[in-house]
Amino acid sequence: MSEESTREADAAAAEGRPRKRLRADAQRSTDALLTAAAEVFATSGVDAPVREITAKAGVGAGTLYRHFPQRSDLIAAVFRHEVDACADSAPSLAARYEPAEALAKWLQRFAGFIATKRGLSAALHSGDPAYDTLPSYFEQRFMPVLGALLDSAAKAGEIRSDVDPEDLLVATRNLTLPAQEDDNGHTPRMIALLVDGLRYGAPAREAR
Amino acid sequence: MSEESTREADAAAAEGRPRKRLRADAQRSTDALLTAAAEVFATSGVDAPVREITAKAGVGAGTLYRHFPQRSDLIAAVFRHEVDACADSAPSLAARYEPAEALAKWLQRFAGFIATKRGLSAALHSGDPAYDTLPSYFEQRFMPVLGALLDSAAKAGEIRSDVDPEDLLVATRNLTLPAQEDDNGHTPRMIALLVDGLRYGAPAREAR
DNA sequence: TGCTAAGCGGAACACTGTTCCGTATCGTTC
DNA sequence: GAACGATACGGAACAGTGTTCCGCTTAGCA
Numbered sequence: 421m422s423e424e425s426t427r428e429a430d431a432a433a434a435e436g437r438p439r440k441r442l443r444a445d446a447q448r449s450t451d452a453l454l455t456a457a458a459e460v461f462a463t464s465g466v467d468a469p470v471r472e473i474t475a476k477a478g479v480g481a482g483t484l485y486r487h488f489p490q491r492s493d494l495i496a497a498v499f500r501h502e503v504d505a506c507a508d509s510a511p512s513l514a515a516r517y518e519p520a521e522a523l524a525k526w527l528q529r530f531a532g533f534i535a536t537k538r539g540l541s542a543a544l545h546s547g548d549p550a551y552d553t554l555p556s557y558f559e560q561r562f563m564p565v566l567g568a569l570l571d572s573a574a575k576a577g578e579i580r581s582d583v584d585p586e587d588l589l590v591a592t593r594n595l596t597l598p599a600q601e602d603d604n605g606h607t608p609r610m611i612a613l614l615v616d617g618l619r620y621g622a623p624a625r626e627a628r
Numbered sequence: 629m630s631e632e633s634t635r636e637a638d639a640a641a642a643e644g645r646p647r648k649r650l651r652a653d654a655q656r657s658t659d660a661l662l663t664a665a666a667e668v669f670a671t672s673g674v675d676a677p678v679r680e681i682t683a684k685a686g687v688g689a690g691t692l693y694r695h696f697p698q699r700s701d702l703i704a705a706v707f708r709h710e711v712d713a714c715a716d717s718a719p720s721l722a723a724r725y726e727p728a729e730a731l732a733k734w735l736q737r738f739a740g741f742i743a744t745k746r747g748l749s750a751a752l753h754s755g756d757p758a759y760d761t762l763p764s765y766f767e768q769r770f771m772p773v774l775g776a777l778l779d780s781a782a783k784a785g786e787i788r789s790d791v792d793p794e795d796l797l798v799a800t801r802n803l804t805l806p807a808q809e810d811d812n813g814h815t816p817r818m819i820a821l822l823v824d825g826l827r828y829g830a831p832a833r834e835a836r
Numbered sequence: 837t838g839c840t841a842a843g844c845g846g847a848a849c850a851c852t853g854t855t856c857c858g859t860a861t862c863g864t865t866c
Numbered sequence: 867g868a869a870c871g872a873t874a875c876g877g878a879a880c881a882g883t884g885t886t887c888c889g890c891t892t893a894g895c896a
Contacts, residue, residue: 443893446843470884480845485885542750651862654874678853688876693854 450487452477454501457494462536466495466543492550495543499554506533507561510569520578523569524615527592530562531607534596562589573618580621588614658695660685662709665702670744674703674751700758703751707762714741715769718777728786731777732823735800738770739815742804770797787826796822 442450456477460468473494474484488494509529513522544551566585574581595610650658664685668676681702682692696702717737721730752759774793782789803818 443842445892449844469882471882474845481885482846482887483844486843491884651873653861657875677851679851682876689854690856690877691875694874699853 446487449477449479449483452479453484453487453494454498457498458502458536461495461498465539466491490548490550492543492546492548495540496550496554499537499540500557502533502536503558503561506530507565510565514569514572518578519569519573519576520615520619523573523579523618524612526566526569527588527611527615528608530566530589531592531596531611534593535607577623579615579618581623582621583618654695657685657687657691660687661692661695661702662706665706666710669703669706673747674699698756698758700751700754700756703748704758704762707745707748708765710741710744711766711769714738715773718773722777722780726786727777727781727784728823728827731781731787731826732820734774734777735796735819735823736816738774738797739800739804739819742801743815781826787823788828791826 453473456479457473460473460476464472470481470484470491474481477484484494488497506529510522510526513525513529516522517525544554563585566589570579570583570585570588573579574583591614592611595614596607661681664687665681668681668684672680678689678692682689685692692702696705714737718730718734721733721737724730725733752762771793774797778787778791778793778796781787782791799822800819803822804815
């Protein structure tokens with residue numbers, strides 16, 4: 421994830437924060453906080469105590485507030501961080517698997533990402549301007565990624581070619597909604613089904 | 629509001645709490661808390677500090693927790709209290725004004741009630757079972773009241789007679805939504821317009 | 837190697853929800 | 867109206883939280 425700092429800086433620039441290379445220790449702290457916060461948010465929700473996050477990150481409270489003065493800053497940063505991780509996983513999947521398989525694997529990955537985002541909707545709609553750019557960031561990062569995966573698979577004749585990336589993104593997200601705490605693998609099964617649906621109308625199949 | 633204690637007891641019975649006459653001082657405390665909480669919720673939202681409420685009510689913290697062990701209990705009680713106050717205002721309006729005018733005045737009153745309920749939707753959807761009965765309570769109390777006002781006005785020939793109470797309730801509520809902090813009397817004007825719409829098709833008018 | 841700005845840690849503070857218990861009040865009985 | 871038990875009250879005390887502050891440490895550079 422070497423381009424992460426660049427991405428962060430981009431986001432910073434977009435928000436008007438001064439764009440500057442972080443000192444090594446500051447970068448370490450920031451990374452540790454983002455990782456710890458992601459875990460804590462996933463298990464205890466976004467309202468988890470600050471100390472739980474700083475303890476897991478092995479960092480003092482002052483350090484957290486230095487980098488993320490507002491709680492919303494941290495939440496938004498974690499969100500962007502995970503969006504990036506999910507989106508960046510696509511190329512390596514594309515390199516390792518056949519196009520349709522890469523698409524299937526990435527959708528599963530994406531569903532996993534969405535599943536950890538329960539309880540964020542309340543924050544998103546809190547009116548805090550720190551969240552204003554998140555939806556568009558979500559779209560900007562995921563649409564091209566999914567578009568590319570679809571394209572490759574379609575070009576390879578492994579799936580049909582009349583699928584709108586946005587439809588598929590929304591559908592996948594919605595599939596994760598009914599999932600309860602333990603859903604016995606419901607979501608992965610449903611996504612697999614969706615991908616099979618994509619394969620159904622593929623030229624390679626029609627041709628035989 | 630002499631029937632209030634009865635109503636409270638009804639609600640209590642409906643929820644399985646023991647139905648019992650409160651001691652005089654306990655009744656005073658409860659009333660003071662409900663009144664104070666209503667004001668505080670309106671100005672500072674439902675997340676306002678407990679001490680702000682107890683201070684305004686002139687009551688100790690222990691007293692609040694005695695009567696409302698959970699915050700959701702207090703919120704629900706305030707809600708019911710205000711629903712009652714709004715619903716109970718209809719008869720006196722009906723006695724003082726011509727039917728259509730009473731209807732208009734009550735809808736304005738209802739709009740005022742709704743306007744103070746912003747920020748409650750988050751609580752309502754929090755999943756706390758204490759709120760489960762509130763929507764039906766809302767409907768049970770308001771539908772008959774509005775139905776009676778409509779009936780009277782229709783029977784007097786002052787408005788058309790093909791209006792569904794539920795439609796009107798929802799419409800009025802929705803009219804208050806776009807209102808900002810200072811909307812320069814937007815909502816009252818829109819409601820007046822709505823009532824004029826009701827009057828338009830009235831028999832008394834058609835007959836001339 | 838030494839210097840300086842940047843960054844760090846965590847004690848300390850302010851504010852919150854919640855509990856607890858000695859005291860006060862109510863309603864009843866005689 | 868006096869006495870008494872049950873009920874309710876008040877607010878200090880406690881525990882948990884977010885946030886600030888500042889002496890100390892470290893990274894980067896000359």
